[in-house]
Amino acid sequence: MTDTTDTLTIREMCDAFDVTPRTLRFYEAKELLFPIRLGTRRLFTRADRARLTLILRGKRFGFSLEDIRQLLAMYEPDGSNLTQMQRTFEIARDRLAQMEAQRAELDVAIAELKTQLAEGEKMIAAFRAPAVEQGRP
Template structure:
């Protein structure tokens, strides 16, 4: 272990701490590790999650919330190490984010239409039930 890795390991979180902080399961963390989305430091049989792991996990969870696939997230995260002051990563993330935002807005419009239609249908059914209940009472 290099000196930098040793220093990072001392400040690192355990798997339990990561799970508690981010609301994920150990299985989720191990899955992300298997996909090489995060790379905890190994000390004997223990995984120690560095600040970089925590940052990457935060970005992974945000990306998932926005509807990105894990593969899309992995590709964007891997652009960090290109050595261009993250210009490529930021640019591609912005472009992907704008595309996703457009798709989400379109979905919201479709959902708004479906909600309005369902509300109208339920109002019709309520009206029919009210009339039939009134007819039976007579």
């Protein structure tokens, strides 16, 4: 039977999540992960895998590791602390607002850049055309 120890070595964990060992140790140092130790080696439990999933998702959302650490910390107490969960949502909503603002800025920048490019194309076309006033032999 396949070794269903339910814990992964650092290498297995890295392969499973496509991160480097340095990253996992870093996350542990930052108190984002808490692998158990077998002697000196780390063993990542199911809980660690769940946390890492959340961490990577948080990163995609653009949260900083420190934000993520705080959010994860709030899920631990007992899972039913209303005010803490609401705080969690506050943070998430703030982040959402930031992201939407960022999107708005990005839209503006994209639009501007597009018009700049369009104007530029005209200039190039003008330069490339053998100068209207010269044609007509």
